[in-house]
Amino acid sequence: xxxxEFDSGTGELGARQQEVTRPLLRLFLNYGRPxxxxxxxxxxxxxxxxxxxxxxxxxxxxxxxxxxxGQSPYRLPLVPTAWLPVEQSAQFWLSxxxxxxxxxxxxxxxxxxxxxxxxxxxxVLHEIRIDAYERLQRLDMSFFxxxxxxxxxxxxxxxxxxxxxxLDNALSQTVRILAxxxxxxxxxxxxxxxxxxxxxxxxxxxxxxxxxxxxxVEPRYATLRSKIGKLNxxxxxxxSGIELVKTANTATRENRQMEGVSHGLxxxxxxxxxxxxxxxxGMKLLTGAALLTTFIIGGIWVFSGPPPGFSxxxxxxxxVVFILLVQQLTAPLAQLSNIVDWYENARASGxxxxxxxxxxxxxxxxxxxxxxxxADGRVEYEDVSFAYEADERILDSISFTAEPGETIALVGPTxxxxxxxxxxxxxxxxxxxxxxxxxxHDVQNVRLGDLRESVGYVSQGTVLFDGTVAENIRYGQFDAxxxxxxxxxxxxxxxxxxEALSSGYDTRVGEQGVKLSGGQRxxxxxxxxxxxxxxxxxLDEATASVxxxxxxxxxxxxxxxxxxxxxxxxxxxxxxIKDADTILALDNGRIVERGSHEELLAExxxxxxxxxxxxxxxxxxxxxxxxxxxxxxxxxx
Ligand SMILES: Nc1ncnc2c1ncn2[C@@H]1O[C@H](COP(=O)(O)OP(=O)(O)OP(=O)(O)O)[C@@H](O)[C@H]1O
Numbered sequence: 059x060x061x062x063e064f065d066s067g068t069g070e071l072g073a074r075q076q077e078v079t080r081p082l083l084r085l086f087l088n089y090g091r092p093x094x095x096x097x098x099x100x101x102x103x104x105x106x107x108x109x110x111x112x113x114x115x116x117x118x119x120x121x122x123x124x125x126x127x128g129q130s131p132y133r134l135p136l137v138p139t140a141w142l143p144v145e146q147s148a149q150f151w152l153s154x155x156x157x158x159x160x161x162x163x164x165x166x167x168x169x170x171x172x173x174x175x176x177x178x179x180x181x182v183l184h185e186i187r188i189d190a191y192e193r194l195q196r197l198d199m200s201f202f203x204x205x206x207x208x209x210x211x212x213x214x215x216x217x218x219x220x221x222x223x224x225l226d227n228a229l230s231q232t233v234r235i236l237a238x239x240x241x242x243x244x245x246x247x248x249x250x251x252x253x254x255x256x257x258x259x260x261x262x263x264x265x266x267x268x269x270x271x272x273x274x275v276e277p278r279y280a281t282l283r284s285k286i287g288k289l290n291x292x293x294x295x296x297x298s299g300i301e302l303v304k305t306a307n308t309a310t311r312e313n314r315q316m317e318g319v320s321h322g323l324x325x326x327x328x329x330x331x332x333x334x335x336x337x338x339x340g341m342k343l344l345t346g347a348a349l350l351t352t353f354i355i356g357g358i359w360v361f362s363g364p365p366p367g368f369s370x371x372x373x374x375x376x377x378v379v380f381i382l383l384v385q386q387l388t389a390p391l392a393q394l395s396n397i398v399d400w401y402e403n404a405r406a407s408g409x410x411x412x413x414x415x416x417x418x419x420x421x422x423x424x425x426x427x428x429x430x431x432x433a434d435g436r437v438e439y440e441d442v443s444f445a446y447e448a449d450e451r452i453l454d455s456i457s458f459t460a461e462p463g464e465t466i467a468l469v470g471p472t473x474x475x476x477x478x479x480x481x482x483x484x485x486x487x488x489x490x491x492x493x494x495x496x497x498x499h500d501v502q503n504v505r506l507g508d509l510r511e512s513v514g515y516v517s518q519g520t521v522l523f524d525g526t527v528a529e530n531i532r533y534g535q536f537d538a539x540x541x542x543x544x545x546x547x548x549x550x551x552x553x554x555x556x557e558a559l560s561s562g563y564d565t566r567v568g569e570q571g572v573k574l575s576g577g578q579r580x581x582x583x584x585x586x587x588x589x590x591x592x593x594x595x596x597l598d599e600a601t602a603s604v605x606x607x608x609x610x611x612x613x614x615x616x617x618x619x620x621x622x623x624x625x626x627x628x629x630x631x632x633x634x635i636k637d638a639d640t641i642l643a644l645d646n647g648r649i650v651e652r653g654s655h656e657e658l659l660a661e662x663x664x665x666x667x668x669x670x671x672x673x674x675x676x677x678x679x680x681x682x683x684x685x686x687x688x689x690x691x692x693x694x695x
Contacts, residue, residue: 288323442455466624467642513595
């Protein structure tokens, strides 16, 4: 059991989650209403099942009085006396049959309740999960920049599970408690109103005790949750950074930290347990007191007539009904704290889920998007400025044009903004000022699907999924034939090494492609883009992780692939871009030089200095360049 203190996420998601009001009502209206018939059936079956359980004690009471003690005639509620048998043995067997039937009805309705409530919960969760996932896919990259993967996983997994517990259990348990308390009260009052008051006086105490328990235990649960969070972080960091832990020889320190964190969790759990184990015995004690009081007063009543303050008759059968029903009160009421707990958890989870739905989608599809099938490939940036964080301008008035088929190279020191320029073309982010155009259309007006199909992108950090080599190359072009996949791999100089892998194209690459070298991963990513056959190609350090020999090979195939396509290449190794039609040297978010390799060498500025570095002519570098380089590497650490 854990309580649902609201732990919101970080960044924009956290802010949105804090603002959510009435999350469960909102989720119910959006997702529960269409499935309300399952809920209705489940709740009705729950009421029916618990009403049926009341039949047994009632019939037992009547049978004892009519058949065994002969204290009163054989009567059944809602059944005309004329229909009932007069012979005692027939009455006995009728009672047996009715008790058997009520047990059967209870079992069947419990099954119906279980299935209906489960289907209701699973359907609602299914809808929420796919909507949340779809929403995630539409959010822009700045959302993902601010969030940890674990947080999103937790919303999609833990929070939906919390909701499931609430939808599945809490609703039907609440109805069950109501049905039982109301049903038992009706039967007891019907049997003997005076004794019923004595017996039921315990109910408000049970509710009050539960309320007290929840209040006292809540802060301890808050501590427990934070200890669990710390443990998860410790495990996550330790495992994801396992290579660093090993190479930095910090395993002992990590183990000690784990021990500390785990011990903290142990203490918090014991703290909670001490109190949690008070609850059930406390509830049992209270209902036990009610049972004992009923037993004393009822017993005296049966033996020697009404005790002082009471009047009328109490038969043995009626007494038995009381004793049986008081015991039935305990179990459902002991669920009260679970219900409050499920509710609190579900509310907190509902807030986290609704918060995710409330994060605005900033990269919108235009309302009247332009189609970009078979683009010519003219790429223009006009006065483009951009900041990831407000007030921190990363790109400043970037303007350039790449005519169809041309190759434009972006070079410059680390952190100059080269990758950012590339990301704006794909609308991973939108420019704050100015416009990025393809074939004269602002990318913000182009159909997003067309845009991303028209631009083939090999990013700096190669992204591979845990699948086979062939699946990774085919990703995005799922209909491509095996031969086309091989052809693309050949063009990316990947075919030979793929064939040498244990299962060739069917070799699994591992999570993030861990089973391949950096250069192999890059070549698979290149093959993927070659297979995409896009009109515009964006290569961000696409050959950075390969050796010079492979680079020369890839360069040869890239030259083939990019001849008649517009290409934007970002590269630190200037030898790979010296033949570009135009080279743009970026520094601090501004284009400081532009021209061909020869022109820029002649200009003897930033590019010429970068070139000297790579030619190993560091002695001839001006001092300002070295100072500048040291500053920019510092600002990017
Ligand atoms: N997602 C982000 N959120 C905030 N700032 C970012 C983000 N991505 C990059 N930056 C910052 O923007 C600046 C430009 O980054 P960018 O990746 O475009 O540089 P780059 O020229 O491609 O560098 P490199 O050659 O090292 O890849 C850097 O100062 C970087 O810290």
